[in-house]
Structure formats: structure tokens, C-alpha cells
Amino acid sequence: MLDNLRGIWCIIAKDMKTYYLKPPAVSWGMVFPVTWTLAFYLRNPVDFKGLIPGLIAMTALFSTTAAEAVVINFELRLGTLERLLLAPINMAAILLGKILGGAIFGFIMSTIVAVTCALFLNFHVNWPSFFLILLPSLLAFSTMGSLLCLLVREVFEAQTLLNLPRFVMVFASGVVYPIEFMPRSLQIFAHFLPLTYAVKGFKSVSTIGTTSLPALHAAILLGFFTLFLFPAIKLLGKKFQ
């Protein structure tokens, strides 16, 4: 147990240093959501506050998955992931280390965006409840990213595959356009997307909140995390058979 915890920590620290805190990850994780934020803000500054929960959720999604293709597929190709497997830690610990590295990076980026919005755009939020939604969102997104990366071999394949759910979710999860105004079929589809619950959750903990319970959204997001985690561990194991 102690070996696994130490292993998880070593992997997180190494990935933060070698991948996440570098310009490509920062630009993809930060610049993209900030650009969207600015674009919507300049278009309509009056109604902008209503978009902030969705933009924070989008920042969480894009930053957690910013470097996962490199962290997993590139390392599989180089054989460095195999090296981790030779150490006295198990497969689940290695994958958790990778997932938590992405989640921590997402935490930093999303918190920066949320704090900036609170300071400069009069965005009021219940901070403990905000983190209650943020943490399971990050876990769910990061694990989803890992699972998708493990389905393919190459970095470019992983990037392409990751873009599909990322962009579909941005349009179908209520980030910009409220789900309530979407066609019925898209409303049903939105219920199968983790970003939907992150957006709803952030709305429920902010002043523009919905009536739904943040704890329920947090629980559903944790459910997505579990749902993605086990097949991801299995797929990682298969890579070494």
C-alpha cells in the first residue's frame, strides 16, 4: 500500500515537471478556455455571468486532458511506462498517478479561472461546494481521457480521439447553450455526458444556480470516474501482454 502511494506521488510529481507545467499543456489547458471566455464576454458582457459555470467546467475538461496523450501514448511508445511497471507498484497505482497528474493540473487551471471570475466579474460562488463539484469533475475527465488514450497506440490518434468527445460535450452539455432549449433527443444525449453534470454542478453552487443538489452532481461525476477507471486499468494491463 505504502509502495503504491509513494509510486502515485512520484508519477504525479514527475508528470507535472516534465509535461503539465510546460508551454504546450498550459496553452491548450488555459489559452483555449480563456479565448472562449473573452469571445463570449466581448459579444455580450451583460449576460456573460450565466456562462461562467460552463466556462469553468470547460477549463476543467480541457486542462485535465491537455497532456494525456503525451503522458500515456508517448510514454508507452518510449517504453518509460514499462519502466514504471518494473517498480514495486501495481498497474492501478501507475494509472492513478497519471490520472491525478492531469487532475491536479486541471485543478490549478480551473481554480485560477474561477478566482479570476470571482475577483473581476462579480461571480459569486460557495467555495466549499464549488470544490465538491470540481474535484469529481477533474477525476471523471482525466479518467475519461486516459481511457480514450489507451484505446489507441499513437499520440496523434489519441489527440484526435480526445477531441471528439471534448467538442461534442462543449456543444451538447450546456456550456454555451442551455440544455433546456435543446431538442428532446439532445437533452437525453446530454445526460450521458459527464460535462453536463459539471456544468449543472457549477451552476448550482453559484448565485445563478439551479435548484438541483450539488451533492447529486458530485455523486454522478464520481460514478463516471469509476465507470471509466476499471476498463482503463484493464486496457493498460493488455498493453503489456
Next chain:
Amino acid sequence: MTLAIKVSGLVKHYESLVAVNNISFDVKEGEIFGFLGPNGAGKTTTIRMLTGLSRPTAGTIELLGLNINSDVKAKKLIGVVPEASNLYDDLTALENLFFMGKLYGVPKKERCKRAEALLELFRLQEKRNQLFGTLSRGMKRALTIAAALIHNPKILFLDEPTVGLDVMAARSLRKVIQELSYQGMTIFLTTHYLEEADMLCDRIAIIVKGEIITTGNPEDLKEMATKEQAMEFTVSNDASKLIEPLAALTGSRPILINSNTLRCIGATNDLLAHICKVVQEAGVKVIHINTVRPTLEDAFVRITGLSPTVMSAEKGGK
């Protein structure tokens, strides 16, 4: 003497392909044990199973009495150097060593001490703050071995340790391997370099098509070839045209030493007259005939029935 590695009935199937077929062997503590064989023989598959990277289809593996697949302690006892030098390009030499030390739970003080000692052993002190990605191939190899030693393992697995290195770098690595062995470390290495196996190993197992054909020390293996005389023929022109007729005559494929010289295992004095006739019929003249002491290469050819070129050609492209 205690057994460092005990392998019984090891089998590995990849769907319908049998990569390793029921092999068994023991490696004693402190021994350098070589796994010698051509490409696709099952060397890397075996090392992957021994180090816990791949699960065997059948059979058991014990490392100092521990099961590698069920006892995590076994992983702490081994250091592994894969065929590709796979440390992190974006970390410096020292950071790579620290990272591996942390991963194995080496306390900070000891980690620093050991990292320094290893950089010194591999003459990499001056490269300590250089990124791994910018090191030369030989230095990368040396650092990869150093990283496998950071937690002071009892058994070191080396998969083709000198592939792709220049003569000097390979020689210096072999020297380090010997030093580690003198210090009591058990070393399991795979190689396709016959001279390397001869030079380094206390015992060798020859593996072909997933099966161990024979195990013994290099001298014993050479002895197997000595039982039948070997002769070297230097002829006036292209010696390659003699390969097929001499193989048919002696029952063993001659080795082409250079364009004019052939080594023929199993060429006895009784056959000399026939050999001279074959040479004459091929339209070449014999310049020299020497009886020679068989090398490990001769033994390999005799034992496996394979041409030694399969060993030199296989990794050339890598």
C-alpha cells in the same frame, strides 16, 4: 549455493504462437548467466516474464525464493535494463536517478549517495545536469544501467546490453558488468553477440524457437564442438562456392571467415582427401589448411545447426 533464479516449465503463448515452450533453468547467486539465441528465439519474452512485465501462460518463476507475479518484494530485488534505453528525455541524468530511487523507496540520503557513486562508476559525473535526451547512445545506455542499480538490486537483468554501442563503450560496459559480478550481484543477460557471451558469462543457455537447446559454461559448449575437428581453408578465389558442397560432405555448414577463408567444423583428417577433391572440382586452389581450436561460434553452429550470420544480421537494423 543459493539459487537466485529458478524457472520451471515456463510457457508463453501469444494466441496460436508459442514464443517460449516449456523451458526450465536455474541461475546461482553471483553468477553471470547468458541467454544466447537468434532473433525471435524467445529471449526477450523470457526476460519479460522473469521481470514480471508479462504473465507466463504456464510454469513458475522464483527470484530468491519469491514469486515475481504475486510478491511485490520480488520487484525490489531486481534491476532491469531493457533493450531500449528508456529513461526520461526531459530529466537530467541526476534527476532520472533520483526519480528511480524515489520510485523504489530509497531514502533521500542513501539515494543521493548512491546516485553519486553510480555516476562515478559509469564516468558520468560531468553529465549529471545534462538532459537524458541529449546524451550520446553509450551514455544513455550507461545511465539506464545505473538507474537499474539505484536501489541496489540483488539480481540484474540486462536485455542486449551492448547493442548499438561503439567498441569502446561496449568494452567499458562489459567491464562494469564484470565488476558488478565480482561484488556478488547475480546477472542475467540476453545477447546475440557470441564473443560477449563467451567473455562475460559463467554459464550460457542457448535458446532457439522458444526452447533451450543446451546449457553449460562456455568451455563446456566449446568442448562439444572440439569433439569434432575444425579446419580453416584459405583458397585462391571465392570461397563461398564451397559452402554447399562442404556442408554436404561434413554434415555441418562451413563458416565464411572472409571471401577466401572458410572454417569447416567436422572436417577430419579422414575427410581431407575428399575435401581437396571438392575444392578442385569447384575450380579453386587451396593455399592454406589449418586445424583450429573451435570458438563459441563453432559450438553455436554445431549445437543449433544455424548459420552464425543469423546472430549478426538480426539486430543490425535496430
